[in-house]
Amino acid sequence: MILFLLLVLGIVLYAYFTRNHSYWAKRNVKHDRPIPIFGNHLRNILGLKSLTEIATELYNKYPDEKVVGYYRGNTPELIIRDPDIVRYVLNVDFPYFYPRGLGRNNDAEPLLKNLFHADGDSWRLLRKRLTPAFTTAKLKRMFPLVVMCAKKMQTAAEGIADRGAPCDVREMMARFTTEFIAACGFGIQTDTINDENSRFREMGKLIFSRSWVSLVVVALWDIFPELRSVLKVGDSGVEEAITTIYQNIRSQRNGKPSSRNDFVDLLLELEQKGKIQGESIEKMNSDGPPVMVEMDMDTKCIVAQMFVFFAAGFETSSSATSFTLHELAFNQDVQLKIQKEIDQVLAKYNNELCYDAVAEMSLLSMAFKESLRIFPSLGNLHRVCARSYTIPGLDITIDPGVKIIIPVEGIQNDPKYYDEPKRFNPERFAGMEPSQYKYTFMAFGEGPRACIGK
Known part of the structure; x- marks a missing residue:
């Protein structure tokens, strides 16, 4: 009798901890196979990998997919790989995704x-x-x-x-x-x-x-x-x-x-x-x-x-x-170029550092931008679906409460968007308008919830 009760309890617990693990399969969204209780999140729980590292791994593992499924425990989340879909989530359809879900x-x-x-x-x-x-x-x-x-x-x-x-x-x-x-x-x-x-x-x-x-x-x-x-x-x-x-x-x-x-x-x-x-x-x-x-x-x-x-x-x-x-x-060659620019600009301002002088230091600005591209302060952006939403072009409908992960580090280090992405090359931004990299460079976020100090 005790053995039977334990068996029933085990079945009930298994059903409870895997009740949502078919969510992405039903929607034909590719994902790693989840394990009971932990989903795909075990390495993060054990402190072996940050969520940024995991999201970047999955971003690279499924190069032909626009979205990738993920399970944080029993909760389905969606990793967005495609910059155009990112644009919809962060900006165009913002009323559907205004929560961050961090509270x-x-x-x-x-x-x-x-x-x-x-x-x-x-x-x-x-x-x-x-x-x-x-x-x-x-x-x-x-x-x-x-x-x-x-x-x-x-x-x-x-x-x-x-x-x-x-x-x-x-x-x-x-x-x-x-x-x-x-x-x-x-x-x-x-x-x-x-x-x-x-x-x-x-x-x-x-x-x-x-x-x-x-x-x-x-x-x-x-x-x-x-x-x-x-x-x-x-x-x-x-x-x-x-x-x-x-x-x-x-x-x-x-x-x-x-x-x-x-x-x-x-x-x-x-x-x-x-x-x-x-x-x-x-x-x-x-x-x-x-x-x-x-x-x-x-x-x-x-x-x-x-x-x-x-x-x-x-x-x-x-x-x-x-x-x-x-x-x-x-990268001392870049360092010397920036030092030369700083000296030339400061000479115009009696060698006094001021706001306008810094605003003229374009190569210095590009160096900061390049380091933020390789090492973004926030490796992922997070949103929560506030109401039922069908992803444009994919015919995938997600329910309210599904969390969205935008893998900033993965996108910003993708050779599809940046040649030799791990090479520190500030001048890659020279002559580029911000609109040219708007959803492939998101160190400050994008849309209405972008960094207020941006």
Whole structure:
């Protein structure tokens, strides 16, 4: 009897953990064979491969396919290989794919109310109100602070060279970007460049550190998506630290925007208004136009925007600059060309670094673009199907809730689009209009949910 019950239990569990594993076969979408419980996601759960590595592998494994199926546990996901279909997902049919699907329980983890994790109406309202923080005029006004931090880093680097000491360039760039984000965004002068144990640098490390507990939680999320609303992974210490920073700045500015016109001023202005309003992306009136919606800009929501401004800003900037420096170290011919360009441009500006001077350094810009092509800060872009959708030209219909993976690293390193894709060649972008590589270069994303600082 016990043996029979165990057999029945085994059959039930097998059926439960494989209930969706025929999803892509029914739609004639090629995919690797999934295994019970884990789908195609076991190597990621065990920490053997990142999702970017897995998506890139599948991208290369099925070169003749426009889409490839994937199972994260029991959940079907779709890898988009074709740039034209990417265009539909990210832009043309954006109303079908506006969610990123990264959010969890915002009440349990308030920091996830930020622009990057927000979906639907919350995302649209935040995007509209935060965009003014990234205008060219504001970036120009902030640039002297960036120059001040750069000179500080130059002094520190020269000291390391004089001592003949080893230099962890990735760490140095993380300190540099941390310092100028604190200065430009929050109006706080730190000494992160010289002090590896500064409050902001420690906070940056804490944000991106992962304990074994958090890894187990993420694995459980992937196998049991329902647990995302119950189990949290964020460190409460990060929320407390950023809340304290915001409250201190708010107190110093008497709760009102100052003359600094920085990111915190914009947040203080939004907090004063209390609510933000706009058109819904999720709901339509019966006669056609969108429903008007609103959301509260309370302290937790404000702190969440500070969190993502700091975390996303310093991490992506430091990784991009580190990879660029890495490639320039191994390609000294390119390095010399860029140095020559920098010297020529600065001579026009009395050898003073400024926003307009940097804007003229086209080869330097191409070098950054090339390093971002080879080593994108986000290896994949993620979307979720919001309503039933038939993929143009393929007659494949996917259901609401199916996640989309756009393998940025795979596409950007495909010889079909870039000759010798692993070779660092900034001048491949010379004379090219952005429209020529719009959906084969997506280091900043594309469409309405592209990077707000793009």
